[in-house]
Structures are given as C-alpha cells and as structure tokens.
Amino acid sequence: xxxxxxxxxxxxxxxxMPPQASQIAPDVDWLFFFIFWICTFFFLLVLVLLVGFSWKxxxxxxxxxxxxxxxxxxxxxxxxxxxxxxxxxxxFYGFKGYLRMMIPPPDxxxxxxxxxxxxxTFMYPNGQISDDTNLHIPIDTPxxxxxxxxxxxxxxxxxxxxxxxxxxxxxxxxxxxxxxxxGTFDLFCTQYCGQDHSSMRRKVxxxxxxxxxxxxxNLGGGNMTPPQRGHFLWNTRxxxxxxxxxxxxxxxxxxxxxxxGSTVHNVDGDHLADENYLLDVIxxxxxxxxxxxxxxxxxxxxxxxDKDIAxxxxxxxxxxxxxxxxxxxxxxxxx
Amino acid sequence: xxxxQSISHxxxxxxxxLTHSRGFLSWALTLDHxxxxxxxxxxxxxxxxxxxxxxxxLRTSLLxxxxxxxxxxxxxxxxxxxxxxxxxxLNAAHDTEAKLFYNNMFSLHGAVMVFMFIIPAVxxxxxxxxxxMMLGAKDVAFxxxxxxxxxxxxxxxxxxxxxxxGGILRILFGLHVPFGYGLDTGWTFYTPFSTSKAExxxxxxxxxxxxxxxxxxxxxxxxxxTIHTLRPRGMTWFRMPLFLWALYATSIIQILATPVLAITLxxxxxxxxLHVGIFDSSIGGDPVLFQxxxxxxxxxxxxxxxxxxxxxxxxVISVHSRKHIFGYNFIAFSSVALALLGFLVWxxxxxxxxxxxxxxxxxxxxxxxxxxxxxxxxxxxxxTLYRGSxxxxxxxxxxxxxxxxxxxxxxxxxxxxxxxxxxxxxDTYFVIAHFHYVMVGSMVFAFxxxxxxxxxxxxxxxxxxxxxxxxxxxLFIGFNVTFFPQFIMGAHGMPRRWATYPAEFQxxxxxxxxxxxxxxxxxITVALNWLTGLLxxxxxxxxxxxxxxLEWHTSxxxxxxxxxxxxxxxxxxxLAAWEYDASIDGWxxxxxxxxxxxxxxxxxxxx
Numbered sequence: 042x043x044x045x046x047x048x049x050x051x052x053x054x055x056x057x058m059p060p061q062a063s064q065i066a067p068d069v070d071w072l073f074f075f076i077f078w079i080c081t082f083f084f085l086l087v088l089v090l091l092v093g094f095s096w097k098x099x100x101x102x103x104x105x106x107x108x109x110x111x112x113x114x115x116x117x118x119x120x121x122x123x124x125x126x127x128x129x130x131x132x133f134y135g136f137k138g139y140l141r142m143m144i145p146p147p148d149x150x151x152x153x154x155x156x157x158x159x160x161x162t163f164m165y166p167n168g169q170i171s172d173d174t175n176l177h178i179p180i181d182t183p184x185x186x187x188x189x190x191x192x193x194x195x196x197x198x199x200x201x202x203x204x205x206x207x208x209x210x211x212x213x214x215x216x217x218x219x220x221x222x223x224g225t226f227d228l229f230c231t232q233y234c235g236q237d238h239s240s241m242r243r244k245v246x247x248x249x250x251x252x253x254x255x256x257x258x259n260l261g262g263g264n265m266t267p268p269q270r271g272h273f274l275w276n277t278r279x280x281x282x283x284x285x286x287x288x289x290x291x292x293x294x295x296x297x298x299x300x301x302g303s304t305v306h307n308v309d310g311d312h313l314a315d316e317n318y319l320l321d322v323i324x325x326x327x328x329x330x331x332x333x334x335x336x337x338x339x340x341x342x343x344x345x346x347d348k349d350i351a352x353x354x355x356x357x358x359x360x361x362x363x364x365x366x367x368x369x370x371x372x373x374x375x376x
Numbered sequence: 377x378x379x380x381q382s383i384s385h386x387x388x389x390x391x392x393x394l395t396h397s398r399g400f401l402s403w404a405l406t407l408d409h410x411x412x413x414x415x416x417x418x419x420x421x422x423x424x425x426x427x428x429x430x431x432x433x434l435r436t437s438l439l440x441x442x443x444x445x446x447x448x449x450x451x452x453x454x455x456x457x458x459x460x461x462x463x464x465x466l467n468a469a470h471d472t473e474a475k476l477f478y479n480n481m482f483s484l485h486g487a488v489m490v491f492m493f494i495i496p497a498v499x500x501x502x503x504x505x506x507x508x509m510m511l512g513a514k515d516v517a518f519x520x521x522x523x524x525x526x527x528x529x530x531x532x533x534x535x536x537x538x539x540x541x542g543g544i545l546r547i548l549f550g551l552h553v554p555f556g557y558g559l560d561t562g563w564t565f566y567t568p569f570s571t572s573k574a575e576x577x578x579x580x581x582x583x584x585x586x587x588x589x590x591x592x593x594x595x596x597x598x599x600x601x602t603i604h605t606l607r608p609r610g611m612t613w614f615r616m617p618l619f620l621w622a623l624y625a626t627s628i629i630q631i632l633a634t635p636v637l638a639i640t641l642x643x644x645x646x647x648x649x650l651h652v653g654i655f656d657s658s659i660g661g662d663p664v665l666f667q668x669x670x671x672x673x674x675x676x677x678x679x680x681x682x683x684x685x686x687x688x689x690x691x692v693i694s695v696h697s698r699k700h701i702f703g704y705n706f707i708a709f710s711s712v713a714l715a716l717l718g719f720l721v722w723x724x725x726x727x728x729x730x731x732x733x734x735x736x737x738x739x740x741x742x743x744x745x746x747x748x749x750x751x752x753x754x755x756x757x758x759x760t761l762y763r764g765s766x767x768x769x770x771x772x773x774x775x776x777x778x779x780x781x782x783x784x785x786x787x788x789x790x791x792x793x794x795x796x797x798x799x800x801x802x803d804t805y806f807v808i809a810h811f812h813y814v815m816v817g818s819m820v821f822a823f824x825x826x827x828x829x830x831x832x833x834x835x836x837x838x839x840x841x842x843x844x845x846x847x848x849x850x851l852f853i854g855f856n857v858t859f860f861p862q863f864i865m866g867a868h869g870m871p872r873r874w875a876t877y878p879a880e881f882q883x884x885x886x887x888x889x890x891x892x893x894x895x896x897x898x899x900i901t902v903a904l905n906w907l908t909g910l911l912x913x914x915x916x917x918x919x920x921x922x923x924x925x926l927e928w929h930t931s932x933x934x935x936x937x938x939x940x941x942x943x944x945x946x947x948x949x950x951l952a953a954w955e956y957d958a959s960i961d962g963w964x965x966x967x968x969x970x971x972x973x974x975x976x977x978x979x980x981x982x983x
Contacts, residue, residue: 054868056864057864057867057868058867058868059867059868059869068796069796069797069799069800072794072796072797073791073797073867076790076791076794076797077791079787079790080787080788080790080791083783083787084783084784084787087754087758087779087780087783088780090758090761091758091761091776091779091780094758094761094762094764094766095761095766095768095776098697098761098762098763098764098765098766099765099766099768100698100765100766100767104765106698106765106952107763107764107765108763109699109700109702109762109763109764110702111700111701111702111703111704111949112702112703112704112705112706113702113703113759116759117703117706117752117755117756120751120752120755121706121748121751121752124747124748124751125748128744128745128747128748128790128793129744131744131790131793131794132740132741132744132793132794134794134796135740135793135794135795135796135797135798136737136740136741136795136796137796138795138796139733139736139737139740139795139796139799140733142796142799143733144733158573192568192572192573193568193569193572193573194566194568194569194663196728196803196871198800198803198804198869198871200800200868200869201869203799203800204799204800205728205799205800205802205803206728206730207728207729207730209657209663209664209729209730210568210656210657210658210663211657211658211661211662211663212657212730214730227869227878229869229871230871231802231803231804231871231872232566232803233561233562233566233569233872233873234569235479235560235569235573235574236472236475236476236479236560237475238475238479238873238874238875239475239871239873239874239875239876239877240876242878285464285468287461287464288461288465289461289464289465289468290465290468290469291468291472292468292469292471292472293472335573337573
C-alpha cells in the first residue's frame with residue numbers, strides 16, 4: 042500500500058510543479074505558490090474590472106455620455122504604492138531563499154562535473170568516473186557539484202531538485218543540493234549548445250548512503266583486459282556519443298569499425314590509421330580533420346591518461362578486419 | 377513635384393498622398409513619411425510572414441517527442457544484420473537532419489521576428505505614418521534621413537535573407553554560398569558557440585542585425601528632433617497624445633542602447649572571423665561578458681518593442697470608449713520611467729549564468745521596479761473604461777485583449793524576477809510563455825489594434841468590421857491555447873530550444889501546436905480583411921472613430937502635405953468636441969462647441 046502511494050506521489054507532482062526531491066524544493070514551491078496566488082488575485086481583479094466595465098458601459102443607442110473624472114491623484118498613488126510594497130516583499134523572500142540555494146556548506150561531498158558537446162562526465166573524489174553515464178548521489182547528504190565545460194556553454198538543471206546553473210567554459214561553477222528522496226530523476230541541459238542539445242539529458246540516481254559508498258568504491262573496472270577496458274571507456278568517457286563501433290554513420294565522427302589499418306582521407310592528406318595515428322588523434326583531437334565532419338571533438342587532456350589511450354587503441358584494433366588475432370597461415374615454400 | 381501638384385489641383389478629385397504622384401520612382405525616392413511608412417509596412421509584414429512560417433514549422437516538428445517529420449525509428453533489431461546497420465545509419469542521419477532543421481527554425485524565427493518585425497513594427501510603420509500628423513506637421517524633421525533609414529533597413533534585411541537564400545540553394549542545388557548556410561545560434565548569438573562552432577550563416581545574420589540597428593538609431597534621432605521642433609501652436613509637452621510620449625521614450629532607448637548592440641556584434645564578428653579573443657575562454661575571453669553586453673541592449677530592446685504598443689493602447693482605449701484618457705500624466709511619466717528603468721535590469725537574464733550573487737540580488741531588486749509603472753498603466757487604462765461608451769471595434773477588441781495578456785505577461789514576470797523561483801524556471805518554456813505574452817500577446821495585439829485604428833487614415837477605406845472582430849477573438853483564443861500550456865510544461869521542467877523531449881511533455885506540446893494553427897488562421901483572416909478592404913471597402917470618412925488628435929482633423933487618406941492649413945492643437949482627448957454624423961458614418965466637429973471651434977480642416981481649402 043505504502044509502495045503504491047509512493048509510486049503515485051513520484052508520478053504526479055502537482056498541476057504546476059514536478060515532484061519535490063530536494064531539501065530546497067518545498068521552499069521554492071512555497072514561494073512559487075505565494076506569488077501564484079498574488080498573481081491570480083490581480084489577474085481576476087483586472088479581468089472583473091475589464092469585463093464588468095466593458096459590459097456595463099457598452100455603447101447603446103441614444104444613451105447620454107456620463108461624466109467621469111479625468112484623473113484622481115489619490116487613486117493613482119494607491120495603485121502605485123500597493124504594487125511597490127508587494128514586489129518588495131516578493132523580492133525579499135526570493136533573495137532569502139536564493140542565498141540558501143547558492144551557498145554550499147563547507148563539508149559538502151564533491152562531485153566534479155565536466156560538460157562537453159553533448160554529454161556530462163561525473164568524477165568522484167576517488168578520481169573515478171561514473172560508469173553508467175548517470176549521476177549517482179547519496180540521499181540526505183549535501184553534495185556540491187564543481188562544474189566546468191570543455192567547449193561551449195551548457196546547463197545543469199534538475200527539475201525535481203529545483204536547481205539550475207549554467208556551466209561556463211573557462212571557469213568553475215558550483216551548485217549544491219541535498220536529495221531527500223530515493224529514486225531516478227532528470228538532469229537536463231538548459232543552455233543551447235548546438236545540434237544535440239536536446240539529447241543532453243542524463244538521469245540522477247539517488248541511493249541510500251551505504252549503497253552509494255559501495256558503488257563509488259567499485260568504480261574503475263580494474264580487472265578488465267585492455268580491449269574490455271577500452272570498450273568500457275568508449276561507453277563512459279563520451280566517445281560513444283559520436284563514434285559508433287558497429288559501422289553506423291552518426292554524422293558527427295567516423296566509426297571505429299574497421300578503422301584500424303584503413304586509409305583515412307584527412308584534410309591534411311591521407312593517413313594510414315595505425316597505432317601512432319590513433320595515438321595522435323586521441324591525444325590531440327582534431328589534429329587531422331576530416332572534411333565531412335565538424336572538428337568538434339573536445340580536448341581529452343585530463344579526461345584520459347596514457348593507460349586509457351593504450352586500452353582504447355587496443356579496443357579499436359579488435360574492431361577491425363585488418364587486425365589479425367590468429368596466427369597467419371603459413372604457406373609452404375615453393376620449390 | 378510642383379508640376380504634379382498643380383495638375384492634381386486642376387482635377388476635381390481632391391489630391392491625396394497616394395495619388396499625388398505615380399510611378400515606381402515616386403515611391404522609391406519619396407520623402408513623404410506616409411509613403412515611407414507604407415513601404416516599411418510591406419517589408420515588416422513580409423518579415424512577420426517569414427517569422428510566422430518558421431514558428432508554425434517548429435511547432436509542427438514538436439508534435440511528437442522525436443521529430444516525426446524526419447522519421448528515425450527504423451528497426452535496428454531485426455534478424456538481418458546488414459539491414460540493422462543500414463537502418464541505424466539512416467536513423468542517425470535523419471536525427472541529425474531533424475535537429476539541424478529545428479535549430480535553424482527556432483533561430484531564424486527569433487532573429488527575424490525580433491530584429492525585422494517587432495522592433496520596427498510600431499515605430500517605423502505606425503510611428504512614421506502617424507507621428508508627423510499627430511504633430512500637425514508636413515513631415516518628420518529630416519525626411520531624407522527617414523528615407524535613408526528605410527534603405528538601411530532593406531540592406532540589413534538583405535543580409536539576413538542571405539542565409540535563407542543560401543539555405544535554399546544548398547538544399548535544392550547543392551550550391552555553397554559564402555556565409556550563406558544555417559543560423560543555429562538562437563537569436564541571442566551566445567558565445568563561444570556562435571564564434572567557434574556555429575554554422576557560418578551566423579556571420580551574415582550578425583552583419584544584417586548590425587546594419588538594421590542603424591536604421592533603428594536614425595529613426596529614433598528623427599522622431600526626437602521632430603517632437604522637439606515641429607510641435608504645432610497649442611501643443612505643449614503635456615498636450616501631446618500619449619502615443620507621442622511612448623514614441624519619444626522609445627526613441628531615447630533606440631539612441632542610447634542600439635550602439636551598444638552594434639559594438640557587441642562587431643566584437644562578435646572580430647572573434648569569429650579574426651579570432652580575436654574577447655568572449656571565447658579558449659582564446660582568452662569571457663563568455664559571460666558577451667551576455668552582459670548583449671542584454672545591455674536586448675533588455676532595453678524589450679521596451680523598444682512594448683512602449684510604442686502601450687502608446688497605441690492609450691489612444692485606442694480612449695477614443696473607442698469615448699472617454700478622456702484617465703491620468704494622462706501618470707501614463708506619460710510611466711513611459712519615461714519604463715524607458716529609464718529598462719536600462720538597469722539586464723542582469724536578470726544572467727541569474728543562473730555565472731554572475732555574482734551580489735549582482736544577482738541587486739538586479740532582482742531593480743527588476744521589480746519595472747512592475748510599478750506597468751501596473752500604473754494597466755489600472756489607468758481600466759479607469760479610462762469606467763463610465764465610457766465602449767464600442768467593440770476590432771481596434772478596441774485587440775486593445776482589451778492586450779490589457780488581459782499584458783497583465784498575464786507582466787504578472788508571470790514576478791516569478792522570474794524573484795531569485796529563488798527564477799532558478800528552476802530559467803531557460804524553460806515558462807520563460808518562453810512569459811515573453812511571448814509580452815511580445816506577441818501585447819506587442820502584436822497592440823500593432824494590430826493600431827493598424828485597425830489607423831487603417832482608414834492610411835488607406836482611405838473601411839475594412840469589414842465583423843471579420844475584423846472575428847479574427848481578433850480567434851487570435852485571442854489561439855494565442856492562449858498556444859502559450860498557456862507552455863507555462864505549465866515549463867514549470868514541470870521542459871527546457872527551451874529542445875528539438876526532442878521526454879514523452880511526458882507531449883500533451884502540452886500538442887495543445888500548443890493546435891493553438892499555433894488557430895493563430896495562423898486568424899492572422900490570414902486579418903490579411904484578407906485588409907486586402908478586401910483595400911479593394912472593395914467603403915470610402916472612409918475623415919474621422920471614423922471620433923478621435924481628437926490632429927491626424928483625425930484631415931481627410932482620409934491625407935493630402936501630400938497632411939494639412940491644407942496648419943492646425944492648432946487642443947487637448948488630444950477632448951472627444952466631446954466631435955459628434956456622430958450618420959450621413960457619412962463618421963464624426964464631425966460639434967458646431968456648439970463651447971471652445972471656439974477651429975476652422976473646419978476636414979475639407980480642402982482652395983488656394
């Protein structure tokens with residue numbers, strides 16, 4: 042029964058607002074509805090006066106003109122003064138809540154967020170990156186997101202948490218939250234960032250603290266073979282948002298299928314895609330541009346280390362028909 | 377010119393500005409503010425048509441969560457592996473096309489509507505036509521500058537159209553026009569995307585907007601000079617019609633703010649073409665600086681758009697309810713207050729963009745200050761209706777619609793001005809709905825109201841009032857169906873500028889798109905209404921509504937020089953000076969006016 046109620050509560054939210062999942066959310070909603078009822082009152086006032094006057098004083102044939110004052114200083118000062126008081130009150134509440142929303146407590150748990158076209162990378166204090174592209178955070182714990190962008194402006198918006206901040210390249214931006222509800226919530230990019238802006242959505246998974254600690258400690262994929270780890274990195278470091286591994290044309294970057302050992306027609310001439318070529322283009326993105334793609338690969342410095350690059354190259358090789366895992370067939374020498 | 381004048385005087389038919397001279401050059405080289413106003417009207421309406429078409433297209437593509445116009449749901453889990461890869465490739469290609477299409481549509485919609493329609497609509501069309509006549513003048517102070525402003529507007533429009541033409545050439549014939557393909561930055565051109573990643577059509581559009589700005593500045597200069605120097609005998613500052621106060625306030629903003637936009641756009645081009653690091657952090661700039669520069673113009677520009685509309689409403693509400701405007705001084709001063717306060721609030725566009733908490737707080741407080749003059753205006757208009765004799769003409773219906781929609785647009789601004797509630801609502805459809813209530817619900821309604829109000833004066837014809845009423849009511853309904861659901865989905869978290877979206881938002885999007893189609897039907901009705909009026913309409917009397925500002929003191933359409941004798945101004949809202957004459961279905965000056973009646977200016981006087 043309780044579970045049913047919880048699901049219903051999760052689905053709904055109110056007519057105006059999504060469900061509340063953070064400490065600040067009830068606060069924000071309280072101010073929202075405070076302003077909402079003020080607005081409703083004034084709109085109804087205007088509506089009643091407008092419709093009432095329009096009907097009562099509509100033109101009718103033969104009706105004499107009525108006398109009316111051309112101005113009334115007392116009345117006009119009244120409707121200057123009342124809105125002034127109301128907006129100052131609204132400002133004050135908005136300001137108070139905003140300070141609570143913006144200033145993180147000093148002991149908050151840090152998650153590094155790196156945004157790039159069109160994905161986020163979430164790095165935890167142990168230096169590991171979330172392995173399922175989702176943002177995991179513990180419940181009832183202040184978490185501060187230290188955010189930066191490697192290319193253009195991005196947004197970081199969690200509707201159920203009522204928080205948002207633009208991520209600005211060239212600086213760090215902070216945002217914090219205390220999640221109060223277990224479950225999966227939305228994370229949207231709200232600052233236009235090019236072609237796939239609307240695909241830049243991730244999920245936020247709020248977990249019990251013990252589960253979260255367990256999850257963080259098992260990040261990293263240490264026991265994999267290099268090609269397995271390369272596949273894991275492809276999936277988790279954003280490669281997969283542009284490079285396919287099955288030959289699909291994504292329109293953004295070449296596929297990795299059969300790339301190794303092929304000849305690549307770059308703007309600066311043809312290259313054989315051997316290990317050194319792959320090393321070059323992974324560590325210096327866009328160094329050999331291809332005419333049919335925009336040079337949009339984000340900088341990889343700091344995102345992948347030498348071991349990571351080696352594993353990715355190992356993985357790319359296994360995808361190619363030009364890579365021979367088996368012993369070559371030895372032909373008997375001709376006599 | 378003088379030959380043409382003397383010929384027309386010999387004819388029995390009275391001369392008017394439309395028949396005064398003939399031929400293409402008599403229009404292309406005219407210095408007559410009325411003809412320039414009409415030429416602006418043609419191009420502004422063309423821009424409105426294009427911007428509206430883009431809007432309908434983008435609303436249509438938002439009918440489903442995954443752009444049904446470019447299907448990308450071909451099966452990829454069939455038994456045939458080759459088919460799976462082929463389908464996946466097709467899906468990815470369609471997905472890319474669909475997103476490019478949507479991103480270009482919303483960018484073009486914004487850029488064309490803001491820079492080529494809303495900003496020039498009321499000042500350049502109605503202002504040009506009516507301002508000198510309200511002043512009893514023959515023309516604006518600098519007629520040649522006025523013509524030049526028009527041509528600068530045309531040149532700017534050509535630059536913006538370059539992208540449209542380039543896009544069509546590329547799609548149909550595969551031709552590459554330099555700087556001629558694609559605008560995918562949004563109308564705000566935010567850096568570093570616009571200077572490092574965007575399609576190069578952005579260069580042509582930014583250059584076009586730069587040029588359009590000069591048209592706006594020069595029109596502002598012209599109006600200010602005209603209002604200062606050409607007021608007639610009897611017209612003190614506080615006897616000016618409120619439309620002129622609104623245009624005066626608007627002109628001040630145009631002169632002070634537009635140069636900042638021009639500088640910003642030049643810096644943008646310098647960064648894009650010469651790679652000078654100003655806004656792009658990867659070459660030493662600051663993206664937030666661009667937003668400060670851009671909104672320093674673009675927030676005051678909101679008042680460039682809305683203030684002249686408010687001026688129109690003050691005229692229409694008074695005339696069509698046969699009432700002296702209530703609280704003239706408060707309305708006049710609130711226009712000036714909005715113009716000045718409008719300069720101090722640009723930071724509210726940056727509440728979540730990375731400006732300091734201190735700046736956020738100060739800008740929030742300043743932002744609320746603009747609510748006060750707005751509220752004053754609304755209540756003064758309502759008080760004008762009190763004890764009036766209200767005629768539900770199309771012009772009046774649009775004005776009443778304006779008051780309701782502007783009230784909603786203004787009140788929802790309170791959510792966005794308050795810092796705490798702005799944070800979740802910023803950059804969502806809540807903001808889209810809010811500013812469309814102000815830009816479309818208010819500005820476009822005011823423009824249509826003014827057009828219906830002055831249509832007889834401009835064309836000399838009456839258009840069918842019942843069709844006009846029908847279109848006005850339909851537009852009001854269509855507008856609310858389109859934009860009210862956007863408040864709800866925005867509050868639920870639907871971000872703006874998304875080509876695709878989670879399925880939970882689809883019901884709101886469908887309702888919104890249906891509303892957009894209703895609006896299209898209503899606006900087509902308006903266009904047909906004006907055209908049929910032009911072709912078959914009854915001849916308009918000099919004063920069809922009984923207004924007392926000076927443009928109603930001359931014939932419809934007015935003669936080339938506007939007035940045959942220089943008029944003397946009295947209180948522009950002294951509507952009691954006129955009485956209805958059923959024989960001409962118009963208003964004539966009351967013979968028993970206690971104030972000595974000025975000479976009858978409705979009839980031509982023999983020279």
